[in-house]
Amino acid sequence: MLEWLRHYRRAALPGDLGAGVVVAMMMIPQGMAYALVAGLPPVAGLYASILPPLVYALFGSSMTQSVGPMAIVSLMTGAAIAPLAAAGTGLHAVLAAQLALVAGAVLLLCGVLRLGFLANFFSRPVMSGFTVGSSLVIAWGQVKPLLGAAPPRWHAPSAMLGLASLALLVLARGHLAPLLRRLGVRPVAADVVAKLAPMVVVLAATGVVAAFDLGAHGIALTGPVPSGLPQLNLATSPDHWRALLQPGLLIGFVVFLISMSAAQTLAQKRGEKLVSNRELVGLGAANVASMVSGAFPVTGSLSRSAVNFAAGANTPLASVISAVLLALALVLPTGWLALLPLPTLAATIIVAVLGMLELDTLKTAWRYDRGDALAWLVTCIGVLTLGVEAGVIVGVVLSMGTLIWRASRPHIAVLGRIPGTEHFRNVDRYPAATSAGLLILRIDANLFFGNVESVNERIEDELRAHPGTRHLVLNMLAVSSIDTTALFALAELNASLKARGIGLHLAEVKGPVMDRLRDSSLPDQLGGRIFLSTAMAADHLNSTSPEKDPR
Amino acid sequence: MLEWLRHYRRAALPGDLGAGVVVAMMMIPQGMAYALVAGLPPVAGLYASILPPLVYALFGSSMTQSVGPMAIVSLMTGAAIAPLAAAGTGLHAVLAAQLALVAGAVLLLCGVLRLGFLANFFSRPVMSGFTVGSSLVIAWGQVKPLLGAAPPRWHAPSAMLGLASLALLVLARGHLAPLLRRLGVRPVAADVVAKLAPMVVVLAATGVVAAFDLGAHGIALTGPVPSGLPQLNLATSPDHWRALLQPGLLIGFVVFLISMSAAQTLAQKRGEKLVSNRELVGLGAANVASMVSGAFPVTGSLSRSAVNFAAGANTPLASVISAVLLALALVLPTGWLALLPLPTLAATIIVAVLGMLELDTLKTAWRYDRGDALAWLVTCIGVLTLGVEAGVIVGVVLSMGTLIWRASRPHIAVLGRIPGTEHFRNVDRYPAATSAGLLILRIDANLFFGNVESVNERIEDELRAHPGTRHLVLNMLAVSSIDTTALFALAELNASLKARGIGLHLAEVKGPVMDRLRDSSLPDQLGGRIFLSTAMAADHLNSTSPEKDPR
Known part of the structure; x- marks a missing residue:
């Protein structure tokens, strides 16, 4: 624990500092957006980005993992609570925090029982099909806030702002980094700056909203964000613990799979060793911390961790710095956060999940192993037709079926x-x-x-x-x-x-x-x-x- | 299909005939007793012993498997329906038949999808722990009918009859076969005759009940058994299909595991080939037939199949003969079946499940592989504390966990x-x-x-x-x-x-x-x-x- 701090080298500081600033700027729009995906007030996403990464820095084993809100986990959180409470209500928020506690307890228990080998539960095609299916569900869910009304209707000012934001973000995604590189910016720096496009677009949209008082034209805004740090939240709703058990188990499982796959990708790039049982404990503690903050389930996200890594993070100090910056943002006046237009936030979510729509795994599997390609398709269709929770179960059954089938045919x-x-x-x-x-x-x-x-x-x-x-x-x-x-x-x-x-x-x-x-x-x-x-x-x-x- | 009939050799007939008679005599008390375990009228157990084995003879691949009611499957049936309907009601019987249809459909579907390899799902220690736990649950459930009242109370005449039956059956179980052998009976014949002890004890108890009119002394009897063959039953209760889905899936799974483990034991003794996908189809069709008969989920039982094999069965004709004999028993006057005393039937159940209380697997595992012994204990305790359905799930999770754990540590x-x-x-x-x-x-x-x-x-x-x-x-x-x-x-x-x-x-x-x-x-x-x-x-x-x- 905290070995990275005991052996901290001064030379690592500039990288950690830069990465901390970049990730904090990425976290503000992302955290608020993913809180909305989970059916929660946007400020919950900021709360989820302060204490959980700090606690993960204490217990986790990855050097560059960025723990916080993540689209798929937020989708699962929203889906799990939907039958129990209406989105936006106080009960919904209490249940989301409880869900983080259940998921955290499951992860901690698995860590204590040394069940880290469960990270090998999903085959890559199943994980990829699950991710693509979930991304489509999330993107579809954001069409209504993007247009300001449920399609085929739309609210013209909202739709204009939303689609303009979307167009800018898509352009930035495809062309900003190459452009910067051509202008002589170092490739890594160009990629990192391009990742800040959502923050810039959100700030610009907020400026437009403030300048032209677009709230009065019916564009939905985030609304007042309470200033100050999250209050310790230990409120419980005893009736619902039973109902949260199964979703908490599934969310804990998905939190671990997503985080491990992100951490493994980065650990391999850095030639680092990851200890899966310590990851379980780190993620479990981070989710308990999220409950204490009154937030919702969190995990390590590949997209954010990759930015952290690319921006120069050497140790978990980068996450500590970004958490401190986010805490500062909440202590300083938060009036401007109330004017964030929801259509623009919806656009940032759509662009973020479009980045998860990778079809390479399906293509490779189709050429290499038709059975694996079938598993991809079944999992993806399972998520789309049966929902994200059933999709996890379909994935488990498929992976286990494949495992037994392979194991049952020895040479x-x-x-x-x-x-x-x-x-x-x-x-x-x-x-x-x-x-x-x-x-x-x-x-x-x-x-x-x-x-x-x-x-x-x-x-x-x-x-x-x-x-x-x-x-x-x-x-x-x-x-x-x-x-x-x-x-x-x-x-x-x-x-x-x-x-x-x-x-x-x-x-x-x-x-x-x-x-x-x-x-x-x-x-x-x-x-x-x-x-x-x-x-x-x-x-x-x-x-x-x-x-x-x-x- | 029916290959055994096309190539039927005359020489196989005497063995099949003898085994058919023996199994029919074993089926009458067993079928009625296991119907009671499932919370159904005793006659349902006889229905479950006619059409299902006939249909299995058409589609199955085992030569000596005896398909019909089985204690653990009956326990699961009763447990699944208990929250939906009170035992003994008409709705309970309709739901039991529907459960057979769900389980049958699951098995047929798995057969069509060629998922026979799923028979390798449970490790032997997990299966053994599950069987022992279930046996204890079943035996405990029969203490009340045995004593005529819930312990620590008892109804003296019932308890006397029940305990006397139990003592006779335990004696027969331990000493009848050796005694017959010492009297010069061939060992195999001695074993088979000993297996008929339950029928003899039940007949004797029925005689005693009839002679002394013990029904009037408060001893519970089976009550009137409707004469004639089962009516086609297609009655459905649309509301309950959803509630039956999960238990039907678990029961289908257990039906397959139990039947395959019995069939494999016998196929190995006969050097025969078993086709697991055909077994799925045979068991699925048998359960659909059980639904049509208004009965409940059925499976192949090791104890009964072993008697069938020992009594000389060469082909599924033995099962056909026993089904015809049982049908005859229902067409002939059934008045005597009404006088079967429940304490004696409870005694037959207790003795039958005591036969499943084998601790050899645990002992061997304890010496050979402590992890496997732990899996045995956890599954058994899971069944005892959480119930038989949760026990199956515990077993699946343990088996899969073991599988991944082993697979994840390559040399x-x-x-x-x-x-x-x-x-x-x-x-x-x-x-x-x-x-x-x-x-x-x-x-x-x-x-x-x-x-x-x-x-x-x-x-x-x-x-x-x-x-x-x-x-x-x-x-x-x-x-x-x-x-x-x-x-x-x-x-x-x-x-x-x-x-x-x-x-x-x-x-x-x-x-x-x-x-x-x-x-x-x-x-x-x-x-x-x-x-x-x-x-x-x-x-x-x-x-x-x-x-x-x-x-």
Whole structure:
């Protein structure tokens, strides 16, 4: 904890300072916008950007992760609370904070139980399909505030401001960085400045609103933002804890997946080591802090963390600086924050989520592995048709289904001797000779509950294909572990083969596997023997008959 | 379909006939008892034993499976309907039939989608813990009918009859088969006759009830059983479909797991092949048939199927015969069925589920793999404290967690050359020599989303441990597949190594893996080369520097 601070080098300070300023400027419009996505007052998004990143800096393990509001998590928050309270009400805000507590508690618990390996739960196609589906849902949800009325209607002044903001942001997104580069700005600096376009557009729109009193023309504004730091909020609504349990679990899960995928991308770029169990604790503590601030669930966001990284962040001090700046913004007069036009904020959200609409994963998967492409499509369509929460469940089921399916199809080869050598190879690929009555199989997978049945089926298939078999030798060179289910399956296979007059032998059992097997009764009950090498097994069994060699 | 009938050999008939009679005699008390467990009138258990096994005989793939009511599935049925309707009401019966339809539809759908591999979903310890927990719940639920009143109270005549029946059944269970064997009965026949003890005890108790008019003394009886075959029942209660969806899904899942585990045990004994996708269709169709009969979810039961097998069943004709016999029993006068005393039926249930209380799996797991033993305990305690439905979910989560955990820890070895040879081996286990600047890693697992992160972490760890590395060679001999997630991870690793001036090379890539990789852009972008053998890679890379050998 705080190792980065103990070993802080002075040289890291300029980078951290610059990144802190940039991220704070990015956070103001983003935090307010994502609070709106969650159905909350905009100031909640600022609260979510102060204490949570500070707490994450204490407990997390990533150096450049920027923790705070994030579009998909806000969408899930809004969807989870919608059935319980109307958006904008006090109850809605209380429930959002409670949801952050539930998600935080789930993450902390997983961290204490060292369940960091769960970050491997989603395949990349499933995660990508989920992200794209969620982005479309978020973008669609912002069309109404963008136009000032539900389409196909629109409110002309709002729509003009919204669409103008959108056009400016799209232009800045596509052309600002190249333009700056052509003007001689360093590429990294150009990219970072381009990322500040939302802040500039929001400020400009706010200026226009103030100058022409557009609020009076019916353009919706954020409204008064209470000055001062967030109040400690421990208000609870006891009736709703049960209803928040499942969404809190799912949100905690998604918070972890999104944050880990962002942190891993950056850690690889910096050659850094990420500790997934510490990430769980860091994110869990950040969400508890968000609850205390009266905010809503937060996570590490790839887009913001990438800016933090590009702007020069070396350590979590960058996040501390940006949190302090945001706190200052709330302590200073906040009158100008009340004049932010919602159509412009909607435009910033739409442009932000359009950046998450990447189809590369789908394209690559389509060429490389049609099954993975299908998983992408099913997850995306699941989010669009069933909602974001059901989309997570669809993703889990698909990922787990894929996992079991893959695990349940281990490779098994029939081995034969390469004539004149001690080598045994797959008879399908090498000119290897088998001998009558002796069947040698190499199992190319660890044996565990997910594949014991198919291993068993395959063995029975081969026995049917080699009807005169008297000895079955399993080459165990590729087997690094045998779980309890597989131990029982081996014992049952042994008993069944014994009853049919076939000896079961093992060869090339790895040391650690053999040590474990000695704790079981299998070696004693084995109908055959355990051989050091396949060649020794073949030589011995070819010269004896099973009746003469009972063990 | 019906292949067994087309190739029916006359010699199989006596065995099938005998087994059909035995199973029918076993079915009568068992079916009625398990209907009571599900909160249904006893006759529903008989209905569930006629059409479902007939339909399973048409579609299933197991030769000796006996499909019908089963204790755990009945417990789940009762638990699922309890919140929706009171036991014994007409609505309860309609919902039970609908639940069979939902479970059947789920199974059929899984069969059509060829999801038979899901039978590998539960590890054996989890399945065993679930079975033991459920058995205890069922046994405890029968204490009240056994004693005629909720303990600590009891109704003296009921308790006397119930405890006497229990004592007789426990005696028969432990001592009848050995006694018969000592009297010269063949061991298999002795075992089969012993299994008929429940029928004999029930008949005797019914005789006692009739002779002494015990119904008048307050002993609860089954009550009038409507004569005749089940009426086609298509009554629906539209409001409840939604509420039945989740339990129907869980019941379908458990039906499949229980039936497959029974069928696999017997198929192995007979050296037969089981087709899991056909089992899904057979069980699905049987449950739809159960709905049509106005019954409740059914499955293949190990205890009954084992009796069927031991009594000589050779083909599904045995099940057809037992179904016909049960239908006859309903067509003939059914007055005697009304006098079956419930305390005796409760005793048969308790003795039946005590047979499922096996602790061998726990004991073996405790000695062999403490983690598996823990999974057993957590699942069992989950069923006891949270209920049978939550127990299934706990089991799924535990099994999946174990699966990901195992999959996420692939074995990776640093290889070195055995001096004077072409062989490369794990430096931890062999006196193998590494050379400066060249790091060779062997990845002993298929690469997929579940392990890419830990492979990546391990590679970075090794690079940190070998700071002078200029070339990283991945030996891919043990890698049989690379999914889309792993493809992206390799591409990102390649880019990251390139940026650090390290060449990434592959060696001994299997043919099918290489064919797939050619569909991607990885071979073109690779910072290093793809070598046929590790020795060739080492020879080439030791004689060149990375700058001189860009590809």
